[in-house]
Amino acid sequence: MAEGWHGLSNTDGERYLVISADCHGGGGLLDYRPYLASKWHADFDAWAAAYEIPYPDLTGPDADRNWDSDRRLKELEADGIVAEVIFPNTIPPFFPKASLTEQPPAANEGDLAARWAGLQAHNRWLADFCAQAPGRRAGIAQIMLHDIPTACEEIRWAKEHGLTGGVLLPGAPPGSGLPPLYDKTYYEPLWATCAELGMPVNHHSGSAVPPAGEEAEDKIILILEVTWWAHRAFTHLLVSGAFERHPDLRLVLTEQGTAWIPEELMRLDYFFDRFSSAKGSQEMEWGAELIARMSLKPSEYFARQVSVGSSFIRPDEVKIRHAVGIDKIMWGSDYPHKEGSMPFTMEALRASFAGVDHDEVQRMLAFNAARTYGFDLDALTPLGNQIGPLVSEVDQPLAAQSLPPEAEKCPALVGFGSAN
Numbered sequence: 001m002a003e004g005w006h007g008l009s010n011t012d013g014e015r016y017l018v019i020s021a022d023c024h025g026g027g028g029l030l031d032y033r034p035y036l037a038s039k040w041h042a043d044f045d046a047w048a049a050a051y052e053i054p055y056p057d058l059t060g061p062d063a064d065r066n067w068d069s070d071r072r073l074k075e076l077e078a079d080g081i082v083a084e085v086i087f088p089n090t091i092p093p094f095f096p097k098a099s100l101t102e103q104p105p106a107a108n109e110g111d112l113a114a115r116w117a118g119l120q121a122h123n124r125w126l127a128d129f130c131a132q133a134p135g136r137r138a139g140i141a142q143i144m145l146h147d148i149p150t151a152c153e154e155i156r157w158a159k160e161h162g163l164t165g166g167v168l169l170p171g172a173p174p175g176s177g178l179p180p181l182y183d184k185t186y187y188e189p190l191w192a193t194c195a196e197l198g199m200p201v202n203h204h205s206g207s208a209v210p211p212a213g214e215e216a217e218d219k220i221i222l223i224l225e226v227t228w229w230a231h232r233a234f235t236h237l238l239v240s241g242a243f244e245r246h247p248d249l250r251l252v253l254t255e256q257g258t259a260w261i262p263e264e265l266m267r268l269d270y271f272f273d274r275f276s277s278a279k280g281s282q283e284m285e286w287g288a289e290l291i292a293r294m295s296l297k298p299s300e301y302f303a304r305q306v307s308v309g310s311s312f313i314r315p316d317e318v319k320i321r322h323a324v325g326i327d328k329i330m331w332g333s334d335y336p337h338k339e340g341s342m343p344f345t346m347e348a349l350r351a352s353f354a355g356v357d358h359d360e361v362q363r364m365l366a367f368n369a370a371r372t373y374g375f376d377l378d379a380l381t382p383l384g385n386q387i388g389p390l391v392s393e394v395d396q397p398l399a400a401q402s403l404p405p406e407a408e409k410c411p412a413l414v415g416f417g418s419a420n
Contacts, residue, residue, distance in 0.1 A: 014358075015388030016349075017366040019083045019375060020076070022204075022254050022311040022332025025066045026090030027125040029053065035121035036093060043114065044093050054097060057338065058090060065336040066090050069132045072335075079345040080389040081333060082366075082380045083136040085165050085309075085373055086126065087204055087254070089336075092142070093118035099142060100168075101206045116144055120154065127161040135380065138373040140165035140202055145178050148186065152193040159197045164374045166200030166252070169233065171208025181236035188245075191237070195246035200372055202309075203233040205255040227256045231264065234306060238268070243301040244294050252372060254309025255334065259316070261308070262323040268298035307372050310364070312341050312412040318352045326360055330369040341410050346389055348412040350398040358391055 027035075029048055036044055053059050058066070065072060066089050076084060092099050094114035099122070119142045130137040141158035143151040155167055172178035179186045194201050208229040212222045234251060242249060272294075275287025296304070303325060310317065311332035321329055334340035341348040353361045366384075370377050401418045408417035 014391045015385055016080075016362055016391055016394065017377065017381060017384035017388055018079075018081045018331070019085075019366045019369040019380070020081050020333040020335060021085045021252075021309045021330035021369040021372075023076075023084040023086050023335045024089035024337060025072070025086045025126075025129070026088050026092070026122060027067050027129075028063070029091060031067060032093050032118070032121040032125055035124040036117060040093070040114070040117050047094055051091075053091065057336075062336065067129070069129065073133060073136075075342065076333075076335060077383075077387050079333060079335070079342055080387050081335075081345075082383045082387065083138070083369075083375050084335070085138045085140065085332070085369065086130070087140055087165075087168065087202070088122065088142055092122040100204060101209060112144070112146055116147075116150070119144060123154065123158060123163065124161075127158075127163055130162060130164075135376055138165035138375065139163040140168045142168050143170070145170055145172060145187075145190075148189050152189050155190075155193050155197065155199055159199055166202055166250075166373070167194060169201050169203045169207065171203075171229065171233075173208050173210040173229065175210050181233060182240040184240045184242075187240065187242070191240075191242040191246050191249055195249040198248070198250075200250045200252050200307075202252045202254060203230060204309075205230045208232060227260070230256045231260060234302065235268065238298055238301055239290065241290075241293055243305050244296070247304065250305055250307065250372065252307045252309055252330075254332070255311040256308075257317065258308055258310050258313065258324045258329065259320065261302075262320060265299040265302055272298055307368065312339070312348060312410050313352050313364070314412050314414070315352050318356060321360070321364070326363060327368055329364045330372065331365050339409055339411065341412060344403060344407045344410060344413060346393065347398055347403055347407065347416065348410055349389055349394045350396055351416055352412055354395050354397040361394070 029051065033041065033044055057063065065075065088100050089098065091097065094111070095118055099119065123141045126139040130139040141154065141163045143154055145151065158167070172181050181187060205227050209222060209226050212218045230253065234253060237243060237251060271283065272291060274281060274283040276284065276291040278284045306328065307330060308324065308328050309332050310329045311334045313329065313331055333342060333345055335342055366377065369375065398416055400415055403413060403416045403418065405417040405419065407413045
């Protein structure tokens with residue numbers, strides 16, 4: 001929390017300060033060209049001329065929400081949001097699809113260099129985009145995991161150029177050709193660099209999923225399993241010893257829900273106890289050596305080093321907030337995605353937070369994100385006092401089936417849309 005910032009006084013006219021810990025953005029396809037080294041311009045021109053954007057939301061009238069700074073500020077302020085964390089959304093140069101997810105074909109030597117140039121162009125575009133709204137945008141730098149020393153150099157560049165959102169950790173799913181994230185040697189320079197620089201390591205839902213097909217069954221399995229693949233990042237870093245070796249390393253798990261966390265931590269604590277104490281068991285035979293290198297339980301590492309980007313948190317998830325950790329949960333609107341809370345953000349806040357302790361709500365809406373990403377709460381408070389949602393209004397319970405049916409596109413509002 002910023003020095004001197006004292007939170008809410010809970011008076012009738014008080015407003016919540018809101019930071020969205022999960023928004024998405026990026027440059028338009030041609031916007032990236034000036035950020036590429038000149039040696040790539042001819043290749044980019046040929047690629048861009050032949051490329052067809054596969055996502056309707058990146059070609060329609062609302063596509064510029066990703067890169068139009070003025071429109072973005074206006075719409076977020078209308079939602080009561082003073083600042084945002086920006087994950088990628090558009091397509092960097094030379095990528096087949098949006099870069100948040102693993103995608104075929106696997107990068108070969110030639111394609112790898114081109115894609116890396118594309119991600120660097122995105123990072124440089126993003127640094128300029130964040131600079132257009134000082135203190136209000138925490139941009140997340142993208143890296144590739146094929147060349148860890150080069151990735152670490154890019155992280156240092158991102159730190160020096162104000163990308164305070166940290167680093168997007170790509171997945172290393174089966175078939176990617178990469179060592180799994182629990183490889184304790186290959187990724188060690190990455191964890192050390194992020195810990196040294198105080199750059200959060202962000203792992204977003206979708207980042208670790210193996211490439212999926214286009215059949216209806218493929219897409220259903222993707223939806224059902226997408227968060228499971230993302231959850232594994234915590235376990236993999238835990239097993240690798242990264243948390244033990246780097247107590248300053250911070251992992252953020254975003255848009256993966258929260259309900260799974262208490263049970264998963266209980267399960268991990270159970271097994272890690274078996275690894276060290278169940279004499280004669282298979283667990284101890286396999287796990288004793290690893291456990292000897294660890295000083296904490298899995299739940300204790302989680303408590304010390306992990307935060308949760310709880311996009312459009314659902315009412316039932318708020319009920320278990322203390323089991324997850326009240327200082328870990330960071331609300332996000334998921335702007336400008338179709339499942340995001342806009343234009344029903346106030347209703348989503350009411351659905352989830354009505355009747356909840358005001359100081360706890362304020363932590364989940366801004367304080368936790370400010371601590372994780374370095375936002376200056378004192379600097380943001382004057383705007384929050386003008387546009388933030390009224391505490392008294394958020395405290396009004398939302399009636400079931402009181403909204404248009406399309407409101408249920410946002411998971412926080414399931415059950416609040418009318419069937420009529």
